[in-house]
Amino acid sequence: MAKYNLKVNGKMRSVDVDPTTPMLWVLRDHLNLVGTKYGCGIAMCGACTVHLNGMAMRSCQLPVSMVGTQEITTIEGLSEDASHPVQKAWLDHDVAQCGYCQSGQIMSAVALLKNNPNPSDEDIEATMSGNICRCGTYLRIKEAIKTAAKN
Ligand code: FES
Numbered sequence: 001m002a003k004y005n006l007k008v009n010g011k012m013r014s015v016d017v018d019p020t021t022p023m024l025w026v027l028r029d030h031l032n033l034v035g036t037k038y039g040c041g042i043a044m045c046g047a048c049t050v051h052l053n054g055m056a057m058r059s060c061q062l063p064v065s066m067v068g069t070q071e072i073t074t075i076e077g078l079s080e081d082a083s084h085p086v087q088k089a090w091l092d093h094d095v096a097q098c099g100y101c102q103s104g105q106i107m108s109a110v111a112l113l114k115n116n117p118n119p120s121d122e123d124i125e126a127t128m129s130g131n132i133c134r135c136g137t138y139l140r141i142k143e144a145i146k147t148a149a150k151n
């Protein structure tokens with residue numbers, strides 16, 4: 001076990017965990033930030049996507065020992081009341097079905113718009129293709145990203 005001081009959603013948090021523990025489990029089991037979901041555990045589905053210094057990252061494959069001073073943002077850190085423009089667009093387009101993948105989808109979409117404020121359909125498809133939705137909400141996700149890009 002080792003102690004880590006992590007910057008999560010703008011606050012310093014301390015955890016005592018095995019260095020190989022994936023950030024997904026640090027967030028969920030130690031910091032009670034359960035908006036980030038477990039899907040595959042092998043970086044293939046995107047359900048566990050968070051931001052590391054603003055870049056989309058699969059937290060299931062990110063050992064806590066690799067984080068250091070980099071800032072982690074989870075879905076809980078976007079806003080306290082779903083008022084982030086991407087969250088608002090998601091609600092406007094009624095994107096979620098079961099909802100399980102949507103935290104990861106939103107985190108990927110926020111990172112996309114940060115790097116590319118006016119993405120084409122192809123840009124959206126290329127970036128979001130790593131986020132799997134078993135409910136098939138892909139068309140609504142694309143429309144919501146276009147709406148968020150205008151706001
Ligand atoms: S749970 Fe991390 S990519 Fe699937």
Ligand code: FES
Pocket residue numbers: 096097098099100101102132133134135136137
């Ligand atoms: S909304 Fe159900 S998996 Fe995406």
